[in-house]
Amino acid sequence: MPHFLTDVLAAWEKYRDRPLFKQLVQGAEGQKTWIPITYEDFQNETDRVGRHWRATLSSQGFKSSDVIGLWATGQKYTDLIHIYSLIRAGFIPQLFSVTYQSGEVVRDLLIACNGKALLYDPAFAVAVEGHVDLPAICLPAVDTLQSSSDPLPPLLDVAEDEPAMILHTSGTTSGKPKPVPVTHRNLKGQQSQFRGINQGAFETQDIYNKLGSYCHIGTASSISYMSLRGDCTVQTSRSDFDAEEFLQLTREAGVNRLFLYAPWLSNLLKFARTNQDVLDTLKNMRQIIYTGASLNPEDEAWMVAQNIPGTLLYATTEAFLILISDLNERQDLPAMRLIPGVECEFIPNDNSEPDKGTLYDVFLPAHSSNCPHPSFRNRENGHYTGDLFEQVKPGRYIFRGRNDDWIRTGPSLSFCDTKAIEDNVLQVSSQLVSNCTAVGHYKPGVVLFVEPVTPVTPGSDKEMVLKKEIIALTAPFNARLFLHERITDPGRIVVVPQGKLARTKEKGNIRRKAVEDEFSDILQEIYRIV
Template sequence: MAHFMHDVLASLVKHSSLPLLKRFTGSPTRPSWESISYGEYLVDLEKMAAYWFDRLSSQGVKESGVVGLWLSGTSPTNLVHLYAICRAGFIPQVFSVRLAAPGPIAINKLLNACGGTVLIHDQQFSEILADFPLAKLVAPDISTVKPLSITLPELPQVQGSDIAMIFHTSGTTSGMPKPIPETHSWLTFQAKVQWPGAWQGKLKTQTTLNNLGAFTAVGSATCINYLSWSGQCVVQTSATNFGADELLAMIRECGLNNLLLYAPWFSNLLSIARKNAEVLEALRGMTQIAYTGAALNPEDEAWIIEQDLPATALYATTESDLSDRQSLPAMRVVKGTKCRFIPASLDTSDLDSNSEKRSRGGRLFDFFIPDDTPNCPHPSVRNRPDGHITGDLFEEIQPGYYAFRGRNDDWIRVSNNRYFCDTKSIEDNILKTCSDFVQNCVLVGHYKPRLVLFAEPFVAIQDDEEIHAFKERILQRHSEFNSQLYESERINSPLQIVVAAPGSLPRTKEKGNIRRKAAEDEHAELLKSIYEKLEV
């Protein structure tokens, strides 16, 4: 199989005169953009590929060697560095700015685990990396780099199963994010099958849509791969939750005709559109609005249908993609993929409260990606010998159509950005480090701004001073592990700990495990007051 960059480079040449990126240059109150064409991006890519080939070769990095890349994620120039490293024949291991919380120790461990020996980083991370044990290079301002008179080698010969890029989970397991390698087959399939299949609208002009999140996250980092294949353009926003004025400016100044939004931010725009006719007409005028990351509330879904907005639910993880233009919130497998739904060993009473409210009483299914499809995760990520189950639950609401119904594992989505969180690894650490005074515990916070821990002591305590001391002991014992976690996964305040009476938390009949969903439902009012206090 050809290296995925062969298709990228050919597409950059093919569409050289079209805009590829609209770089945000203004402010949220006065938005403006600078256009970067496919041809201009290619010039910078080739210049930086020669630069990085020269610098990394002098550091002893061999062909197909892993190179760490820790950038801000806020500038489209990040995409030049990323693809230039690929063109130079290396494998970039991309780190999120969120890793500033766990710190360089985590980056060093992850880079070592993948065989990397050099870290390229933005200038802003220089101080925190002062004692970093591996070789490090500062990513230069591309405009200051002079072209080198060297000839780049041909792209490496690869197999489809070979690794092309490496990203990481948005949550940690035992205090560390997990590497997510993306193969050449995966990237090629993403560009030629998954991405075109997710967008059903037909346009006579260039498809132009907004970016979704940081340019160091897999969805936006791989955009050059999937946009270039179709000759599309991406507009950088000032923030993920951009407002109505910026939306209207992107339509007016950048020709925005498609939207890709996290469900909470789409809900915000819908709230504005109910009162603002101009915003409503702008949404109606989109070729397609794809929302992802969570389910919309039923009221929003009903209003979308009533107003005839061209919205589709899109299920997207780093592993797979589902979408459909039919009645919300129904989805079907993207045409051309072999992914399928297999019956789950759960019923609707096991769902989280939000999903249970949406349930129509249908059968629940896991989403399965077989190992013979190009979009199956790398073998190091798979959880079955014959493929991968994503952990997401779906309900069949009509033959062949499915609605997202939460998770079927110990991972939940927490914070306003819906980051993943492995609750079990945090619970296990608390039970281990606090084994002399905590009998059992459970973390809740699915689709909530912060985690909250319910902890049962061995002996009931009711005195306020004893309760406070109990919470402080948990925080102290958990502090070392806590410091290794992403900010969204941390328990930093006594407010995030609820002391429950011994044996009072709801449990399963068979194994006696605490039921996370039931605990959250039983204490809904208490949790609401806790979240209000945490936001003050």
């Protein structure tokens, strides 16, 4: 099949005079301005830097299709240049962002993917030096790179399951994220499906805010799927921008469509309740796409009542875009329909409770463009996403949680493997803890509930000693986790009597959701402090 960049390069030529990107420049006193970078500018820079990396890496013996690690902050416009210049030069970038804290973890993930070298931002020099025993090159400033005069090789046809770039899960398994090879078929499918999430036709250019880190899938691939529509992305100072920056983005940078994670949209709705300018601007957006989770019901109901054009998107790192709500049926939120072009099956889940309605697993058959790389699939003939849905009307589905030990937690509602946390606690603290569970689905962070071997009095010095001992014993494991998964604060540990945590009748397994419900008041106070 054609390389996924084939159509992208044609789009860069077609829309050469349009702005592809608006780069944020902040003044000494906090003033913000945005500099437009055209499609032609971006292509020229990508070609120039691509020739540099082609010459530099080839001279060290690296070949086309070699995996080259790129550890970047994920916040700089030049990160995008490096990603696409490496791809254009024939390499497969494996992306790491500022969420990574350990050079050893980056090294291990590179080795697992047969990575040959690492390019890294100067911010990570200390983590790399002495910890990554692979060829490593510190990224120089893009405008200082010496470019080779040799032309870049032509784009060749590729196998549909050949990786174009390698990302990682947003949570860790046994202290490490899992690599997610993103294939050419995945990206070409995403290019087509992105057209299906945009609702409402306009003659002028669609201009979006930057969704998140350039080293995470939604923004790393944005150049690919937005280019084919001639769209533009505007850089923001932070992902959860405030009311003042939101108004600047729309008035000065021209943002007319928002692409946000649900917690960030919730922040804007909070501002809109007391700021008429924010409310009017939200109502005048062409579309507000929010993802990662549903909004809380109060926010969603208020948004619908105010006629704010919000649409909920269900997408994942490994399965891309799958479901979107209908802008013309916003009263049905959070119900979603399949995005045109997505091939998947809704299969009744064995654990459905008849009196509460049937729950469905989402299954992506192997031939689907949304199906992950074979190395990531959990079935020989395809992949289950692990998320459960309820059909509320024909063709309309509502997300009903996970079907495994993973939860979404933290500021960006990233994945977290609770079983790995629980297993580690029970392994290293067996003399202290008889049982435990980690909770925090759709919450700001993870909270650990423990049943101690020896009873302790609530609020006593012995209880605090127990919590601190658990934290000390689990410290080596926590150090390998992403920040949103770590439990390093005694305030995030709740000690309860033995047998207090709710369990299943048959197997005696702790019921995570039941624990969250039973101790909701305690959790609410913990998260209020957080």
